[in-house]
Amino acid sequence: MKKMYKTVINLWDEGDQIREKILVDRPPEIVVNMRAPDIKKFETLQKLLEQILDLLKGNKVKGIRIQRPLGIGKTTIMLNLNNHEQVAKMFDIVIWLKVSKEGSKENLSRNRASAMAIVQRMEIKMEGASNADKVAQRIFKELKAKKYLLLLDDVKEDLNLNEIGIPESNNDCKIVLTTRVIKVTYLSLDEAWKMFQDVLGSPKLIANQKIRKLAWRVCKECSGLPLLIEKVANTFKLKNTEYLWSDGLDSWRMWPEKECQGIREMYKLLKFCYDDLDDDTYKKCFLYGALYPEDSDINTDYLLECWAAEDLLGNDDCATKESIMIGHLILSRLKNVSLLEEGKNDNRVTMHKFIRQVALYISEGEPDCKYLVKTSKALRQPPDEKSWSEKKRISLGDNKLDWLPDSPNCSLLSTLFLQKNLALDMIPALFFEHMKNLRVLDLSDTGIKLLPSSLSILIRLKILYLNNCKHLVELPSDIIELVHLEALDIQGSGVDNIPPHIEKLICLKRLRVSFATKSGNENASQEVHFNYNIISRLSKLEELVIDVKSPEQWSNEVVENIIKEVAALQELKSLKFSFSDKVVDVIEVAPMTLRISVPKATILLSFIESSSWKDVQSISSFEFYIGCQNSEPPQIPDFFRYDKYVKYSNSVGSNSPILRVLAEADGFELVNHKDIKQLSDFGIASMNKVQGCLIESCDEIETIVGAVDSAVLPNLEHLYIKNLPMLESICKGPMQPGSLTKLTTLHLTSCQMMVKIFPSGVIQHLNEIQYLKIEKCQEIEEIIAESDAAGNLNVLPKLKELILLDMKKLSGVCTIESLEWGSLEKVEIFKCPVLLILPFNKDNAAKLETIEAEKQWWEALPCREVKERLKKFCTLSSLSNLKYFIGHRSHSDAALRRWSYKLSKFSSTGSFSPSLLPK
Structure with missing residues (x-):
């Protein structure tokens, strides 16, 4: 029997070798590792990789799209995802597919190329078969029983996965492509500097302090774009003298006016996003955004206003509501493809510095975009008069101009931006003489005292911004010649009344005004009259802003009279009132939305009864603020x-x-x-x-x-x-x-x-x-009474998060320790010194993932067995007061994440750096 057993074992071993060599093909590797840059030291990219891994572990997300412009790290994240050790453990096979750019316009060729790449990756023998359907059927058969991860890189539009044989599977298969958006952020300046030095690869090169300083400036100019950092650093590492670095920096800053090595490819990559917009309207709207000064926080309402004035949202016959809808669709698309970014507030957008440069470069080749843009350059003199000729849009904002040419020949000009030139106190009398096609004029934040007589020539003007022109005390009577004017903004100007002649502006849709009592006036209540009886005569008015800046409190009678004027406007869709901090603030009525703030409920009733909004039920959305100060958001x-x-x-x-x-x-x-x-x-x-x-x-x-x-x-x-x-x-x-x-x-x-x-x-x-938070309730000793838990061990069956903060008498969550916590995922306990019994045992909180607490409190807990099981979920900190302050003040989500990350680093290392402290 012993000999027979050995013979059987030997034959079995020989069979394994034969099968391996002859009879059976080895299955393809789960993962084919690819060359990928190490991103562990780049917190921004590493965090996104970890976020994707967390999504892949769950069963709710089947697809992920990493969305951002080309060149800022998407492929790098994908490569690191492909190579990650956790991925190999999660899936039967990981398939990397580079979607060909050439085939993205031709569905047939794109799908065939994608299918054949999968066949090759999975080592499927097709025996010369070229029929697309048969190839798809074979891929489907091979993948149907597998738990796969499909990584699709550089996809310009959605693939038809069925046509290439990718099955819809319930095996927790994942596709990193669509259905969930994870935005890749630009590198922080510190991370960009680390990457820049790594690519340079020579510490000796920047040991020279002068070169190091120049290198820092070059890095800053790369604006946190990883691909751009790589290209520029590779170019500069060949420069070994201060002179070469200085000359290279000058060349880099002059781009696109001067060709700079390494930048051309980056330009092509970003222009790809621009070309992908397809619709010319989207392209023109994007290029218009480049007129605003660098790093501008652009007001989206004003931007849409300018787009509409330039007929970018439809022609003159296009209704306001329709054009606003089109404008918001365009904004959404531009933000989705990251050609515009979210600004500081909800109604703001920004254009990244480098993308703005690309937009200006593109505009040079577009026949409809004859731009002259010289912003934020501290110019004291305007460009020579010859350069104004034949231009369609001119932007000279955010400079130090103190004079303008007398009468530049600008017969094609439709937009002129001169905002934020505080030294500009006079406009020549005939300045607008040759600008009959001008539609948008921005003179805001300038020092002008008078408007020139040639303003009346601008009969096609639709937008006039005079806000914050503090030295401008009146509007000339010949402003009535601007018969097509739709928007007039005089907020923050020196004009202290609504000029009676503006009732002749029959097309006026948007009026923004602000007033203040004159210094030294004892009878302040008289000042508020400011010709408000004109309001009801502006029959086409759709948006009205009235901001009365005064330390005095206006009478309710005055307020109600103004409200009656406003209530008579049948076309009004957007409204903002501010009558002193103490009286009335009617804040913004978006289309079909009423937002009003009043000092007393009786004024609210007066407004509703006298306006077209009598039926509150018919209003799709409203916000009423009664008795609130302006400072009470x-x-x-x-x-x-x-x-x-x-x-x-x-x-x-x-x-x-x-x-x-x-x-x-x-x-x-x-x-x-x-x-x-x-x-x-x-x-x-x-x-x-x-x-x-x-x-x-x-x-x-x-x-x-x-x-x-x-x-x-x-x-x-x-x-x-x-x-x-x-x-x-x-x-x-x-x-x-x-x-x-x-x-x-x-x-x-x-x-x-x-x-x-x-x-x-x-x-x-x-x-x-699901979420229970109790804080600073000093008399509470117990959360759940024993009488409520008796006979019902599943008291809060859906509770996911329990937070207990700063309660000196709290001694327990519930005296019954056998309660079920079937949904509990997170517990946070700080400054509860006598709470020494955990609300759960080692078995009754199966979904618990996080415990945040003070280290001293945790160590003082007596239940050793429970602590041992839960230790892996703990984030403990000795900085309890700092943790408490940071976590429960009104910081932004982003700030909280940064602090949480820093504190967790402190907790894990036990070391402290001054950089952890708030600036």
Whole structure:
């Protein structure tokens, strides 16, 4: 038997060798590693790679698109993804497919090339078969049972995956191409400098301090674009003297006026994005953006206004609503392909420095874009008069011009930007004589004192910006000759009334004005008259901005008179009022959206009753701010969620105007109310539609909901409670069925009288809660009462996140340690010194992924077995106060991520650097 066994084993081994060599082909490698730059030291790219890996691990995302301009690291991230060790463990096979640019316009050739590349990668023997359908069928057969990752690089448009045999699979297969957008950000300056030095590859080269300084400037000019850094650094590493570096920097800065080695390829790559726009309208709108000074935060409303004036959004017959819609579609497309970036605010965009240079270079070759652009160059003298000739658009903004040519020959000129030339105090009398086709004129932020007589020649002018021209005290009477003027902006100028003659501007659609009382005037209330009776005569007005800058408080009578004037405008779609911080602020009415702020509810009622918005139910979205200061923006998190929003501040009682609008609101913010005892005093029926609610600094509130006979807040999803010193409980008395059944988020902050969060029986109604945060409620000793948990071990079945902060008496979450926490993913505990019992054991929180806490607190916990199991989920910090300050102040998401990253580095290394401190 022993001999027979050895014989069998020997034969088996011989069979393995035969099968390996002759009978069976070895399967293709799971991953074919590719040459890829190391990105571990580049935090921006590495974080994006980790984000993609996290998405690949889950089962919700089947596809990812990495979207950004060419040349900023997308392929580098893909190569590192292909080579990552975790990827090889997650999939049966990883297929890298470079989609040919040449075939991107021809579906047939593109699909055939893609299919054959897959055949080659999977080592499929086709025996000379060339029929596309048969090739696709064979690929489909091979991949159907596999868990694959398909990496598609350089895809210009969506591939028809069915035509090349890629099956839709339920095997957690992934395609890095579409359905989920991850934006690749530009490298930070520090990361760019690291990369620049790495490509130079010679520390000795920049050991010379003068060359090092020049190298730093060259790097800055690369604007954080990885491919551009690589090209430029490779060019400069051949320069070994200060003179050569200085000359190279000059050449680089003069691009595109002077050819610079290595930049031409980058230009071609970015022009690819431009050419891919296809539609000429998109291209022209993009090139128009290059007229604005470098690093400008461009107001999108003004940009769309200029596009429309230049007929880029349709001809003169195009309706305003239609042109706005077209404009926003174009903006969205330009942002999606990253030719424009999001600005500092929602209604701002920017154009990256290098992309702007490309746009200006492209414009030189476009017959419809005869540009003269000299911005931000500290020019004291304008370009010579000859260079103005035959130009269609001229931009000389953000300079130090103190004079202009007398009468330049600009018969083709349609846009003229002269903004931000503070030294420019006079425009020659005949300056506009040869500009009869001018449509857009921006003189904002200049020192001009008068408008020249030749202004009346501009009969085709549609846009006139005079905002912040502080020395301009009047508009000439011959402005009425501008019969096609659609937008007039005199905000911040010295004009202290609405000139009566502008009622002759029969095409005026947008008027933006601001006024202030004259210094030394004792009777300030007289100043506000400023000819506001003209407003109702501007029958075509669609947008109106009135900003009264004064330390005085205007009477309600004056306010109501102005409101009546505004209410008479039948075409009005966008409105902004600001009558002193203390009285009225009616903020922006977007199309079909009403946004109003008033000091008293009676003024709100007056406006609604006298305007075309009498039926609040018919308004698709509104924002009402009653009793608010200008400095009181919405405080409710994710404010954008709510289409119909009411903020009620600094008031007493409740009245019919409030109830009338609150009955339609899905977002409600109650701040600094003086006498209300409970939220239900506003009437239960008035809050049936409320989905998000914030209550703050209401000193008399004792409970949110009193004893009532009907369901309370049936649609409420998010409840935020801050600084209610008399609050004792969420509700009093038994809750009716249907009450608070949709509540997913509950945040309690600084409620010093509250002892119990959930009165007896209430927690049974809150099965949907996912996020629970309790902070600075010093009397609370326990989160869930034992009586509520008895007999029901799954009390908060959907709770994902539990945050407990700064509570000195909190000793436990619940005395019953066997509670189920089936959905809990994150726990955060800081400054709770007597909370020494964890709310879960080693088995009842299977989905827990993160515990954030102080190191000292964690070490003091007695439950060793539980701590050992949960240790891998912990992020512990000795900087508890700093962590607390950073994590729970109103910092931006981006800032929080940066701080969180730095603190985690501190926690892991135990070392501290001054760079961790805020600037």
